[in-house]
Amino acid sequence: MMKKNNKPIRIIPLLDIKNGVLVKGINLEGLRVLGIPEKFAKYYYQTGADEIIYIDNVATLYGTNNLSEFISKTAKHVFIPLAVGGGIKSLNDIKEMFKAGADKVCINSSIIDNVKNLEKAAKVYGSSNISVIIQAIKIQGKYYISKSNGRDLINKNPKDWAKKVEDYGAGEIIITSINNEGLKNGFDIKLTQNISNSVKIPVIAHGGAGNFKDVLRIIKQTKISGVAVASLFHYEAINNFSKPNPKIGNTNFINNYQIKKSKNIIKDLKEYLIKKGIEIRT
Amino acid sequence: MTKCKIGIINLNINNLFSIEKACLEAGYKVKIIDDKEKKYDYDILLLPGVGAFSSGIEFLKKHGIDEKIQNYLHKPKSFLYGICLGMQLLFDSSNEFKTNKGLKLIEGKVINFTKQNKEKIINIGWSKFNINDNYYKKNFSKFEKNYFYFIHSFYADPLDKKNILAKSLHGKINFCSITKKKNIFGTQFHPEKSGKSGIEFLKKIKELI
Numbered sequence: 001m002m003k004k005n006n007k008p009i010r011i012i013p014l015l016d017i018k019n020g021v022l023v024k025g026i027n028l029e030g031l032r033v034l035g036i037p038e039k040f041a042k043y044y045y046q047t048g049a050d051e052i053i054y055i056d057n058v059a060t061l062y063g064t065n066n067l068s069e070f071i072s073k074t075a076k077h078v079f080i081p082l083a084v085g086g087g088i089k090s091l092n093d094i095k096e097m098f099k100a101g102a103d104k105v106c107i108n109s110s111i112i113d114n115v116k117n118l119e120k121a122a123k124v125y126g127s128s129n130i131s132v133i134i135q136a137i138k139i140q141g142k143y144y145i146s147k148s149n150g151r152d153l154i155n156k157n158p159k160d161w162a163k164k165v166e167d168y169g170a171g172e173i174i175i176t177s178i179n180n181e182g183l184k185n186g187f188d189i190k191l192t193q194n195i196s197n198s199v200k201i202p203v204i205a206h207g208g209a210g211n212f213k214d215v216l217r218i219i220k221q222t223k224i225s226g227v228a229v230a231s232l233f234h235y236e237a238i239n240n241f242s243k244p245n246p247k248i249g250n251t252n253f254i255n256n257y258q259i260k261k262s263k264n265i266i267k268d269l270k271e272y273l274i275k276k277g278i279e280i281r282t
Numbered sequence: 283m284t285k286c287k288i289g290i291i292n293l294n295i296n297n298l299f300s301i302e303k304a305c306l307e308a309g310y311k312v313k314i315i316d317d318k319e320k321k322y323d324y325d326i327l328l329l330p331g332v333g334a335f336s337s338g339i340e341f342l343k344k345h346g347i348d349e350k351i352q353n354y355l356h357k358p359k360s361f362l363y364g365i366c367l368g369m370q371l372l373f374d375s376s377n378e379f380k381t382n383k384g385l386k387l388i389e390g391k392v393i394n395f396t397k398q399n400k401e402k403i404i405n406i407g408w409s410k411f412n413i414n415d416n417y418y419k420k421n422f423s424k425f426e427k428n429y430f431y432f433i434h435s436f437y438a439d440p441l442d443k444k445n446i447l448a449k450s451l452h453g454k455i456n457f458c459s460i461t462k463k464k465n466i467f468g469t470q471f472h473p474e475k476s477g478k479s480g481i482e483f484l485k486k487i488k489e490l491i
Binding site: 006007008010045048050072075076077079080081099100101103125126127128129171172200201202225226281 | 299300303304307332333334403404406407408409429431433434435451453474475476477478480481
């Protein structure tokens, strides 16, 4: 299938952050503490990531966003684009993110409430700096979108919503399949095809990458511009760091984790994709 | 040897955090220029830029920075480097929203990717560049195999093709991604976001021309 604009497919580690620590869940629930986000980000930069996405998991729920601190710490050492999302509601929130060192912001909940907010943000900061996250949920064969990281179901079709946000100035769409997220059983290919076929702006697939084959399949069968990967990278990268000592959250996993010999997961994935004929940045 | 000194012009519309840190990483001595500075005394004067052309040029004029840049360029060994919007601002005019006049340091216009149709097309992502044969240099051409990060929907179209140092492809359009005229230099891509090759590029910019 023809790709949009013949660019290398971007390989993008996605880091979910809660109360300042990197977490990972399943279907966006049951979060486990994995470590210090900026350490992971720096490692991913050094091993060849094309971009990094930070999402504050509980920001919308609690009405706070304390990402600024982590953005600045990260941007100091990471010289690839840094996209940041979670709880961004106003132009002022966006300004704060950029000031801290973010290159793009990712918005979801606040534009579902009022899509005009997206238009305003795109006018002031330029479409190319505003990404929209669409969190799709499939229930009994029907697709919905969701707010607050999967907590509130909205009766809108993801494809229609994708076209609408494109019209209102989104520069890029990150499509998350909540059903597949964290399960490592592969992406929702049909959903991603649907979205990437119906908009002209770049689409990033997220949710379900369990192995290299899954990544290859979603690239080959859809018109995406990038792949966002969490579990597959984090559970390998974790072997590069000494254990953190987080005071909060579900630390059971990290406290009982045995550090293994580490593989260079991003490099390995990129080499695999290149061997399969995909254009990848090295 | 004393460190090469870069002054970064603050357009007040974008974050300078990344470019400042990237210049430090590349080994420069870095200063963010404030409005009060009357004369620029730097080895490299850097004009960064994310945002709209009109707000950029308005800010430069309002604070007399356009004149200060002119004065700086008369100095021997001066070197002006524009990145992204900063590169576009070097040209005569842009049709972003409405026609705006630029700094007029290089002849040419800034245009968008699809003037013919109404589709919005943004160039986001990693691309390579091809150096114009006339500018072939060994230590420069090694960068041709590297990818650099682009994020823009407008690009500069130099009137004098001699001012095109390299081109990159977006869809079917082969646009000017590096410009050069005497001691004035510009890249449409962001070296500060282009990973290790970007930092390497920043280290070498003065050797490139």
